[in-house]
Amino acid sequence: MRDLSRFETGWIKHHVQLDENGWVASEGVLCRLGPEEFVYTAGSCDWLLWQLGQGGWDVAATGISHRPSSGPDRTPRPRSGA
Secondary structure (H helix, E strand, O other): OOOOOOOOOOOOOEEEEEEEOEEEEEEEEEEEEEEEEEEEEOOOOOHHHHHHOOOOOOOOOOOOOOOOOOOOOEEEOOOOOO
16 A cells, blocks of 8 residues: 555555555564665564465565564664674
């Protein structure tokens, strides 16, 4: 539903993905890491992976685990080795 042409590297947005019929395939939070690299998180990631397998999209998805980057004994730090 959102136009990603003005979605700059480092930005984070709520994003809704639609299928070819205009139905909601998934919705969540999208972060742009680079020109062709994104991190997407939602409660429906399994559903999104299933949807990706149903279509002919030019996309690759890799599951990543959550690694806390802050907490009582940690300070925020950038991810390394992305």
